Amino acid sequence: MAKKIETALVHAGRKPTKAYGFVNPPLVRGSTVLHASNAAKDTTGQRRLEPVEIYGLYGTETHFALEAAIAEIEGGSHAQVTGSGLSAITMPLLAYLKTGEHLLVPDSVYGPTRSFCDGLLRRYGITTTYYDPMATPEALRPLFQPNTRVLFTESPGSHTFEVQDIPALSALAHELGAKVFLDNTWGIHHFQPFTRGVDVSIHALTKYPGGHSDIILGAVVVNTEADWRWLRIGSLELGNYASPDDCWLALRGLRTLHVRLKAQEAAAMRIAIWLESRPEVARVLHPAFPSCPGHEFYLRDFTGSCGLFGIVFQPQYTAADVVRMIDGLELFGIGASWGGFESLVLPTTGTIRRSAGTGVFEGEMARFQIGLENVDDLIEDLELGLAILRGA
Numbered sequence: 001m002a003k004k005i006e007t008a009l010v011h012a013g014r015k016p017t018k019a020y021g022f023v024n025p026p027l028v029r030g031s032t033v034l035h036a037s038n039a040a041k042d043t044t045g046q047r048r049l050e051p052v053e054i055y056g057l058y059g060t061e062t063h064f065a066l067e068a069a070i071a072e073i074e075g076g077s078h079a080q081v082t083g084s085g086l087s088a089i090t091m092p093l094l095a096y097l098k099t100g101e102h103l104l105v106p107d108s109v110y111g112p113t114r115s116f117c118d119g120l121l122r123r124y125g126i127t128t129t130y131y132d133p134m135a136t137p138e139a140l141r142p143l144f145q146p147n148t149r150v151l152f153t154e155s156p157g158s159h160t161f162e163v164q165d166i167p168a169l170s171a172l173a174h175e176l177g178a179k180v181f182l183d184n185t186w187g188i189h190h191f192q193p194f195t196r197g198v199d200v201s202i203h204a205l206t207k208y209p210g211g212h213s214d215i216i217l218g219a220v221v222v223n224t225e226a227d228w229r230w231l232r233i234g235s236l237e238l239g240n241y242a243s244p245d246d247c248w249l250a251l252r253g254l255r256t257l258h259v260r261l262k263a264q265e266a267a268a269m270r271i272a273i274w275l276e277s278r279p280e281v282a283r284v285l286h287p288a289f290p291s292c293p294g295h296e297f298y299l300r301d302f303t304g305s306c307g308l309f310g311i312v313f314q315p316q317y318t319a320a321d322v323v324r325m326i327d328g329l330e331l332f333g334i335g336a337s338w339g340g341f342e343s344l345v346l347p348t349t350g351t352i353r354r355s356a357g358t359g360v361f362e363g364e365m366a367r368f369q370i371g372l373e374n375v376d377d378l379i380e381d382l383e384l385g386l387a388i389l390r391g392a
C-alpha cells in the first residue's frame with residue numbers, strides 16, 4: 001500500500017503485527033555480540049552491507065529501525081545514521097571524494113559545511129568552488145571541471161533561504177558525471193529528493209525529527225545499490241557511529257513529527273506575515289513568500305515549509321540595535337539549532353554568504369525558529385522587541 005506521510009511516520013521502522021510485542025522498537029545498547037559457536041562467528045563485519053547485528057559499531061536493532069524509517073520517508077532504498085547532522089555531510093563527502101577531485105558548493109551553505117571544505121578537504125587535496133545558489137544550469141556549467149565529482153546543494157540555503165532548482169541542476173550534474181548531494185534538513189518530508197534527481201540526501205535529525213532539543217544525530221539516504229555500497233563501506237571504514245539512545249528518541253520523535261511540523265509551519269507563517277507588515281522589516285526570507293528567490297521552485301517541489309525563516313531589517317537599524325532587541329525578548333531563546341518545541345532567534349548578519357550577486361542584503365538580519373508556544377504571545381513579545389529596536 002502506498003502510504004501517505006502521516007501513516008508512514010507512524011508505521012515506518014516498526015513491526016506492528018508482531019504478536020505480543022511492544023509498540024516501539026527496543027533500545028539496544030551494546031558493543032560485543034556473542035556468537036552461538038565458533039563456527040557461527042561472522043568475520044565479515046567490515047564489509048557487511050545489510051543490517052545484521054554482529055558488532056555494536058555496525059549497528060543494532062535500534063539503528064536499523066530508524067534507518068528503515070528514514071529511508072521509507074525519504075523514498076530512498078537505504079539510510080545510514082551518523083553521529084550528527086554535520087557528520088551526515090562530512091562522512092559521505094569523505095567516503096566519495098578522493099585527492100585531486102573537485103566539488104561545487106552553494107555560497108549559501110551551512111557554515112560548518114564550508115569550514116569542512118575549506119579545512120580538511122582542502123588539506124586532503126580536494127578543492128571547492130562556491131557558486132550562487134540561484135545559478136541557472138547555463139551559469140553553473142562553466143564552473144564544472146573535468147575532475148568535478150560532486151554538486152553539493154542545500155535548498156533552501158542556511159540563513160538566506162534561496163530555493164534551488166534541484167531537478168535542473170541535477171540533470172546538468174549527471175550530464176557532466178557528478179553526483180548530487182542535498183542537505184535536505186529544512187525540507188524534512190516536504191521535499192522528496194530521489195524523484196528530483198538527488199543521489200545523496202542528508203538530514204540533521206537533531207532538528208525536527210528529534211524535535212525536543214535533546215539529541216544530536218544525522219542520516220544519509222541513497223536510492224541505488226551502487227550508492228549504498230560506497231556509502232556503507234565508507235561509513236564502516238571511518239568508524240561512523242550514532243548513539244542508540246538518540247536513535248530511539250528520533251524514532252519516537254518521528255511519530256509526532258507531522259503534527260508538530262504542521263503547527264510550527266502555520267505559526268511561522270503567521271509570524272512571518274506579521275513581520276513583513278512591520279515598518280522595521282525590509283523583507284522576510286521564507287521560501288513560501290513570493291519575494292523569496294526560487295519561490296517558484298518551492299511551489300513546484302515542496303509540499304510545505306517549517307518553522308525556520310529569516311528577516312532583513314530596514315537599513316537604518318544597526319547590529320547593536322538588533323542585539324538589543326533580541327536580548328530584550330522574553331519568549332525567544334538565543335540559540336543556533338532549530339526544530340525543537342521552543343522559539344529561538346539569532347542575529348545572522350556576517351555568518352552568511354561571502355560572494356556578491358544575490359547574496360547582498362540591505363540591512364541587518366535575524367533568523368527565527370518558531371516553536372509550539374501560543375502565537376499571540378510570541379507576536380506580543382516581538383512587538384515589544386521591535387519597540388526596543390526603534391529605541392522607543
Ligand SMILES: Cc1ncc(COP(=O)(O)O)c(C=O)c1O
Binds near residue numbers: 087110206
Ligand atoms: C542546514 C543544516 N544542516 C546540518 C546541520 C548540522 O546538524 P548538527 O547540529 O546535528 O550537526 C545544521 C545545524 O544547524 C543545519 O542547520
